Amino acid sequence: MSKQEWPLYEVFIRSHSGLSHRHAGSVHAADDEMALSNARDTYTRRSEGVSIWVVRSDQIIASDPAETAAFFEPAEDKIYRHPTFYEIPDEVENL
């Protein structure tokens, strides 16, 4: 019998303390509702999250690893783009 794999979904979870969703991993699922359930059962059983997003992996537009140099390296020598010359007060959270 041929085994047909369910589509892959990427799972993003927003944790209690986090402000944005972070990639947690992926699950297989036959439909969107199942993907949400599977993500919940796989990644949030130890109260890791307060919100889950799932998205079909084939719907994600990703950058091409072969183009890494052209995409990212031009930024690396421009240190003035990074706010590294400031002292951050301790009271500032979530920066």
Place this chain on the structure above:
Amino acid sequence: MSNRAIPATYATRLGDNALVLGQRMIELVAASPELEEELANANFSLDYIGQARMFYTYAAECEGGGRTEDDFAFLRPEHEYRNLLLVEQPNGHFGDSTVRALLFESWYVLLLESLTQCADEGIAAIAARAIKEVRYHLRHSSQWLVRLGDGTEESHARVQASLDKLWCFTGEMFVADELDDAMLNEFNGPDLAAIELQWQKNVAAFVAEAKLEQPDDQWMASGGKQGKHTEHFGFLLAEMQHLQRVYPGAEW
């Protein structure tokens, strides 16, 4: 029955339902069709076993006789178990387990909802914890019912057969015995007649959404609440209790 004996016996019965279904689901560990389903099943079974532990521990506390949760689980013979016949039915195929879960959980959710309002604080507190888990379980089983029923020709036929096969075990859930009456009258416990009406409505909606046919009214099996079980139950207990029976008091 003394006042504490009613919640003690009732909590034991609730624990029996949870433990036996949990044990059935444990039997499926490493046998799920997909990895994600495996995790869900294992987690759900642990939810049920956790509920059984709470109910047994509370029953022991009400009794005040020094029994522990383990005595309830591992040292009682078949006829002292008062779980519904439905939960002890064998796993069968995935559709059978799904239908068994759906029929039970549709009832159990309503029962727990009612128990959160009952006059026995211990049972009400456990019910309030358990209901969050069971609401999620029901979401899972009802989605699978729709997926299978409204799926392929084969999945539809197989899950319809599961529904037809297990339907005769649903009547027992609504037949109140002495203990149910005592809980209702003395502790503001669940009214099984009201739960039956709501259950029928909810299950009919799931069945319709899954494009399945609800089985006709028929003869209903009963006996679980009196400790008269189906032939499958002895095997379940034998496996679950084997270690404590052969090595009494064994720990690890």
